[in-house]
Amino acid sequence: MSSITQVQQDMLARMGQFAELAGGDAVRPAILPSDGAADGIRExxxxxxxxxxAEQHRAGEAMAAVDSGRSDDLVGAMVQSQKASVSFSALMxxxxxxxxAFDDVMRMPL
Incomplete structure (x- = not known):
């Protein structure tokens, strides 16, 4: 058999496989949502x-303690403040x- 014939047969086999795949359900949900799925995300x-x-409140209290002289742990207060800052930045x-992502979904054509 020539190489061109072999390539043609391979391509026909692949086209047959794709046709079988296209015949099934085009879109299937990955996970069926349960009744509390939205609540889980919200929670x-x-x-x-x-x-x-809470992290920001602890940092504020530590800084206030250092400012008022109740604590000598300036380094600890600064670390706590940086932790709170990084946590807030990550949340944002x-x-x-x-x-x-919500905007992208809303812009999708139907």
Whole structure:
């Protein structure tokens, strides 16, 4: 058999496979949403917000303790402040990514 004939047969076999795949359901959900799926996402984001808020409150209290002279741990207060800053920045990046994803979904053509 010549190489051209072999290539043609391979291509026909692949086209047959693609035709079989195209005959099934085009779009299948990866995970079927349960009744509480939206609540789970909301609760996860809410717990992340509360964790970042608590981190900022601890940093504020540590800085206030250093400012008032109740504590000598300036380095600890600065580390706590940086942790709170990084946590807040990460939370804002997640929020921005979610907003961008929502906008992208809304712009998709039907």
């Amino acid at each position: 996860s984001f809410e717990s992340a917000l509360r964790a970042v808020d 990046q997640v929020r921005n990514k979610l907003a961008t």
